[in-house]
Amino acid sequence: MVVPPLSRMPAHVTIRGSGMAARCCARLLTQNGIMTKCAGAVTSTGPAVLLGETAQVLLRDCMGKSLQQSRYMPVTRRIVAWGGQEPVVVPHRGAAFAPGALNALFHQPGRQEADMIGAPLFIVHGIGPFPKSRLRRFGSRPATAASVTLLHPEDEDACWIEALDHGWLFMLSTAPGQGWLLGVGAPLDDLCQMSRHLAPRVVVTGQPQGPFETAPRLLECLAAPGWLACGNEAIAFDPLCGDGTAQAAREAILAAAVITAIMEYPDDPHAMETLLMHYRSMLLASMRRHLRFCAQFYSMGGNSPWWRTQISALATGFEWCSGQLAGLPQPRYELHGLRLVPRMVPA
Ligand SMILES: Cc1cc2nc3c(=O)[nH]c(=O)nc-3n(C[C@H](O)[C@H](O)[C@H](O)COP(=O)(O)OP(=O)(O)OC[C@H]3O[C@@H](n4cnc5c(N)ncnc54)[C@H](O)[C@@H]3O)c2cc1C
Incomplete structure (x- = not known):
C-alpha cells in the first residue's frame, strides 16, 4: 500500500481496543472507505466463547470471512x-x-498509531477508560x-x-x-x-x-459529539444468554453506520446529534430486551434468596431502561443492510 504524504493524510477514525467489537467496527469503516487508526490494542485472552448461528453469520458479515471449522x-x-x-x-x-x-482468527484492520498524524475526526472506544465513565449496573454476579x-x-x-x-x-x-x-x-x-x-x-x-x-451493565453516556463507546466494557450482556459476541457485532455495525452517516452529512449541524441519539436509544433498547430475556432464565433457575435478588435487580434495570427510552425521541433512522438511512415517518 502507498502511504500518502503526511500533509495530505485524509481524515481518520481512531479505534481503541482489540476485542471483536473494535475489530468489526474497524473492518466495516475501512470497507466504507474511512481510514482507521488502531490505538490501545491489548492482547487479552478473554473468556472462552460459544457462538450460536446468529453470531457466526454476523461475524462473517462484519469480517468478510466465515469461521474455519x-x-x-x-x-x-x-x-x-x-x-x-x-x-x-x-x-x-x-x-x-x-x-x-476467536480474536486470533481475525486481523485487525487499520494503521498503527505511529503512521498517523492529526486529531481524529471521531474516536470509537472499544475499551476503557471512557470519556464519561458512569456505569449503570443491573445486579452483581462475580464469576x-x-x-x-x-x-x-x-x-x-x-x-x-x-x-x-x-x-x-x-x-x-x-x-x-x-x-x-x-x-x-x-x-x-x-x-x-x-x-x-x-x-x-x-x-x-x-x-x-x-x-x-457478569451482571448486565452499560455506560450511562454511550456517545457524545466526537466519540462513541462499544464492546463488553461499555455495554455488557450476561453470559447466561450466550449473545455477547453477537451483540458486539451488532454494536459494531451500528457504530460504523452512524460514523459513516455523520461523515456523509458534514454540512448538517444536527446530523451528529440525532445520529448519536439514535445510537444510544438502539443500545438502550437492546439492553432492555436482554434484561427481559435474562429475567425469564433467572426466574426458572431456583427459589433461594440468591435467585430472587437477581430477578429483582433485572426488574429494576428493565424499569430504568424503560424510563430512559421514554425520554428519547422515536428512532429517525433505520439500517438498510450495513447503512443507516432516514426513516420514513407517516405525515
Ligand atoms: C465470563 C464471560 C463469558 C462470556 N461468554 C460468552 C459466550 O459464551 N458467547 C458469547 O457470544 N459471548 C460471551 N461473552 C461476551 C464476549 O466475551 C464479548 O462480548 C466479546 O468478547 C466482545 O466484546 P469486546 O469486543 O468488548 O471484547 P474484549 O475487549 O475482548 O472484552 C472481553 C471481555 O472479557 C473480559 N475478560 C478478559 N479476560 C477474561 C477471562 N480470562 N475470563 C473471562 N472474562 C475475561 C474483559 O474484561 C472484557 O469485558 C462472555 C463474556 C464474559 C465476561
Whole structure:
C-alpha cells in the first residue's frame, strides 16, 4: 500500500481496543472507505466463547470471512440442568472457542498509531477508560473460570449448564478432552461442591481466573459529539444468554453506520446529534430486551434468596431502561443492510 504524504493524510477514525467489537467496527469503516487508526490494542485472552448461528453469520458479515471449522469445537448439544430438574438435552449448532482463539482468527484492520498524524475526526472506544465513565449496573454476579479436563468423551461436542442454590456453572468443550468451566455467583470450588451433574464430569486443572463481573451493565453516556463507546466494557450482556459476541457485532455495525452517516452529512449541524441519539436509544433498547430475556432464565433457575435478588435487580434495570427510552425521541433512522438511512415517518 502507498502511504500518502503526511500533509495530505485524509481524515481518520481512531479505534481503541482489540476485542471483536473494535475489530468489526474497524473492518466495516475501512470497507466504507474511512481510514482507521488502531490505538490501545491489548492482547487479552478473554473468556472462552460459544457462538450460536446468529453470531457466526454476523461475524462473517462484519469480517468478510466465515469461521474455519478447524479452529473451533462444534457444539451439537446443550445440556441444561436448571431449577433443580434433571438434565435436558437440547440440539444446538454452535462453535466453541478457547480463550483468545476467536480474536486470533481475525486481523485487525487499520494503521498503527505511529503512521498517523492529526486529531481524529471521531474516536470509537472499544475499551476503557471512557470519556464519561458512569456505569449503570443491573445486579452483581462475580464469576471465576478455570480450564478443566473432561472425564466423559461424549461431552466433547456439548456444553453444560447447571443451576445451583447460589449461582450457576457453565462448561464448554474447547479442545479434545479439554474444557473451560465458568462459575457465576460464588467461588468455583464452592459451586463445584454443590454440583450434582457437572462437577463429577470434569477435573479442574487450571488456576481459577477472575473475578469477572457478569451482571448486565452499560455506560450511562454511550456517545457524545466526537466519540462513541462499544464492546463488553461499555455495554455488557450476561453470559447466561450466550449473545455477547453477537451483540458486539451488532454494536459494531451500528457504530460504523452512524460514523459513516455523520461523515456523509458534514454540512448538517444536527446530523451528529440525532445520529448519536439514535445510537444510544438502539443500545438502550437492546439492553432492555436482554434484561427481559435474562429475567425469564433467572426466574426458572431456583427459589433461594440468591435467585430472587437477581430477578429483582433485572426488574429494576428493565424499569430504568424503560424510563430512559421514554425520554428519547422515536428512532429517525433505520439500517438498510450495513447503512443507516432516514426513516420514513407517516405525515
Ligand atoms: C465470563 C464471560 C463469558 C462470556 N461468554 C460468552 C459466550 O459464551 N458467547 C458469547 O457470544 N459471548 C460471551 N461473552 C461476551 C464476549 O466475551 C464479548 O462480548 C466479546 O468478547 C466482545 O466484546 P469486546 O469486543 O468488548 O471484547 P474484549 O475487549 O475482548 O472484552 C472481553 C471481555 O472479557 C473480559 N475478560 C478478559 N479476560 C477474561 C477471562 N480470562 N475470563 C473471562 N472474562 C475475561 C474483559 O474484561 C472484557 O469485558 C462472555 C463474556 C464474559 C465476561
